[in-house]
Amino acid sequence: MDIVEDIKAKxxxxxxxxxxxxxxxxxxxxxxxxxxQTVRHSIAVLEEEGLVRKVKGSGTYVTDNAITDRxxxxxxxxxxxxxxxxxxxxxxQYIERVLSDAGYTVQISFTNNRISKEKTILxxxxxxxxxxxxxxxxxxxHLPNPNLKYYETLKAMHxxxxxxxxxxxxxxxxHVSINDVLAGKLATEYLIKMGHTKIGGVFKLDDGQGVKxxxxxxxxxxxxxxxxxxNDVIWFDTIDMKTRENVEDVFVRIRKRLxxxxxxxxxxxxxxxxxxxxxxxxGIRIPEDLSIVGIDDSVISTxxxxxxxxxxxxxxxxxxxxxxxxxxxxxxxxFNATYEFDLEMVERDSVKRMI
Numbered sequence: 001m002d003i004v005e006d007i008k009a010k011x012x013x014x015x016x017x018x019x020x021x022x023x024x025x026x027x028x029x030x031x032x033x034x035x036x037q038t039v040r041h042s043i044a045v046l047e048e049e050g051l052v053r054k055v056k057g058s059g060t061y062v063t064d065n066a067i068t069d070r071x072x073x074x075x076x077x078x079x080x081x082x083x084x085x086x087x088x089x090x091x092x093q094y095i096e097r098v099l100s101d102a103g104y105t106v107q108i109s110f111t112n113n114r115i116s117k118e119k120t121i122l123x124x125x126x127x128x129x130x131x132x133x134x135x136x137x138x139x140x141x142h143l144p145n146p147n148l149k150y151y152e153t154l155k156a157m158h159x160x161x162x163x164x165x166x167x168x169x170x171x172x173x174x175h176v177s178i179n180d181v182l183a184g185k186l187a188t189e190y191l192i193k194m195g196h197t198k199i200g201g202v203f204k205l206d207d208g209q210g211v212k213x214x215x216x217x218x219x220x221x222x223x224x225x226x227x228x229x230x231n232d233v234i235w236f237d238t239i240d241m242k243t244r245e246n247v248e249d250v251f252v253r254i255r256k257r258l259x260x261x262x263x264x265x266x267x268x269x270x271x272x273x274x275x276x277x278x279x280x281x282x283g284i285r286i287p288e289d290l291s292i293v294g295i296d297d298s299v300i301s302t303x304x305x306x307x308x309x310x311x312x313x314x315x316x317x318x319x320x321x322x323x324x325x326x327x328x329x330x331x332x333x334x335f336n337a338t339y340e341f342d343l344e345m346v347e348r349d350s351v352k353r354m355i
């Protein structure tokens with residue numbers, strides 16, 4: 001067990017209070033099964049962060065300012081990549097409802113999936129030091145991010161963070177999301193069940209969900225013995241979906257590389273609908289010429305023109321779970337707030353049966 005994190009958790013929960021004496025190096029060494037050198041280094045880290053102080057000839061004590069009283073704080077910061085489109089308005093609505101019922105207000109910010117905007121939001125939260133907790137959707141979660149240090153700062157300040165939908169694997173913080181690997185696997189298994197063996201994928205590269213959904217696709221194909229050529233996927237990033245011109249460029253790449261595929265698994269419904277519209281304009285019939293499966297089962301997937309088969313994203317349940325787990329963390333810093341939802345498919349008319 002990590003001594004530093006454990007002692008921080010005890011300070012955050014109030015188990016260790018200002019002026020409390022912590023165990024000696026020998027006692028900690030025995031308690032955690034670590035060498036005295038490792039224990040000494042851990043205490044030095046806590047001392048550098050101002051959480052403990054050594055008194056010569058007496059021992060090591062929790063400092064007076066180690067705990068900022070946050071028990072009366074009634075605001076939770078909610079950070080999403082977007083706020084006014086796709087699934088986000090509903091998610092924010094459900095989060096706000098749960099927190100409001102518990103007596104909290106919600107401070108909403110959105111990053112537009114931009115690292116610079118995320119930095120501005122996080123530094124503002126840290127400087128003001130007014131919130132009881134943070135629910136955050138990671139920004140470009142598959143790429144290296146210089147903002148991870150700000151999340152670590154929040155952790156050191158004993159402000160709990162719960163990641164929503166996407167998260168950073170580099171830092172040990174809880175997340176509430178769907179099982180994205182399972183999402184890709186379920187969608188691919190469905191296509192295989194419908195007789196498709198020439199399957200391609202279109203995934204988002206800069207967000208972790210895209211990579212995980214691709215991994216699920218590979219799992220399903222390998223388990224079913226469906227050939228994987230290495231040229232089965234088109235990758236796009238956030239900018240590629242910003243303008244119609246960029247989306248059309250992605251569509252051109254799909255037609256060049258994946259023209260021999262009978263079915264495509266698309267990163268999410270939003271991307272799938274845009275590509276279906278371009279298919280219609282190009283004379284490609286869905287599903288007669290090309291079958292398509294999306295992920296999220298958003299409102300747009302039920303459009304009469306699309307009737308998109310999709311993996312169900314339980315928006316209400318994910319949002320409520322994130323909010324409730326945040327409330328648990330505020331009251332109990334040791335609470336395990338990570339949760340991934342299992343998933344189901346919804347069948348519509350965008351997939352052709354080949355057998």
